[in-house]
């Protein structure tokens with residue numbers, strides 16, 4: 001058995017790991033899109049790194065675009081085999097991959113207008129909506145904890161890992177040339193997620209392909225989130241009578257924030273302030289999260305016994321139509337507006353911020369990681385003026401942050417996740433999905449715990465798993 005990382009081994013994006021068995025059966029674990037790599041992004045996404053005609057199966061850990069985003073490209077280039085994923089991942093891929101195609105088509109239209117004026121060659125999107133629709137027909141759902149045979153030699157099962165709805169670690173087992181097991185962690189979630197079950201332990205394995213995004217840091221403790229949020233809402237919306245803007249990822253963070261509010265409403269703590277989730281993708285994602293009870297943790301399962309809709313209360317409104325979004329932007333009434341994107345760099349949140357940032361009665365609440373050059377990061381760093389749609393905008397609104405909500409395990413949780421293994425019996429632990437400095441620091445930590453062979457695989461290099 002051999003494995004080769006095509007992406008996601010030298011960065012936190014574009015995850016794709018090819019496994020090839022003794023008979024040449026090729027299976028790819030994830031086939032994600034590279035994001036945010038500047039000028040390199042397009043060329044890295046265009047380079048397939050494998051022959052789609054030789055590929056036999058895709059096994060997908062979860063629906064995030066950096067893990068699933070290039071699957072339609074495989075089909076566009078001749079792949080005709082199955083894509084195995086959990087039922088939750090399948091539902092989410094339907095909306096996230098279509099959204100990805102829509103964004104690419106819109107981006108290319110915009111860029112091509114400029115290129116045409118300059119007499120340059122026109123660009124094409126990586127794939128279209130039609131490519132996505134065609135590939136979705138090949139997706140097959142496999143429930144958690146059920147072994148599924150890929151061929152006579154190789155089988156896998158999905159194990160819950162608490163990262164997003166439908167997310168899973170993939171345990172692979174093969175017989176030839178000798179019986180062995182490997183675990184691909186996917187992205188590992190949290191042990192005290194607001195909504196999802198904790199990551200589940202796995203069988204003793206010989207090899208581990210482990211993510212390491214936060215292998216060198218600890219998250220803020222998640223205590224007092226309700227009190228924190230309530231104080232911000234009271235200050236901005238009740239005392240100032242202003243608007244509170246919350247840029248949030250459509251999937252995950254939006255539902256967590258809405259659930260926090262729903263829970264406070266149930267407890268009678270919520271002030272009389274309307275909440276708007278203004279994003280068609282967030283509305284659709286919420287519908288899917290709501291449906292997949294199998295991913296709910298114990299306390300959410302208990303909660304829905306008394307409140308069957310943890311993502312809905314009478315002051316909460318989901319907005320899909322652009323006209324309604326514009327009317328909300330124009331209104332002067334106090335409100336909370338939750339909208340994508342999480343870094344405030346795209347989507348409808350930009351329009352709300354364009355109108356609202358210069359009013360001192362308003363507030364912005366950042367609830368997730370923002371890359372250094374993003375608008376969210378500039379606001380967090382205290383910028384007094386930012387550029388939106390090419391125009392300067394004064395920042396007079398108050399800026400708050402609540403960074404305890406992360407979908408990724410921190411260093412302590414990664415160690416906790418691996419603690420189901422006897423370190424000495426794991427032959428090799430490969431670190432993927434992390435920045436180089438993080439992987440090096442996490443490697444030292446793992447070696448101290450008794451993992452004798454910890455490797456950082458290089459992209460394109462083939463490793464033997466014997």
Ligand SMILES: [Zn+2]
Nearest residue numbers: 062064163187
């Ligand atoms: Zn992810």
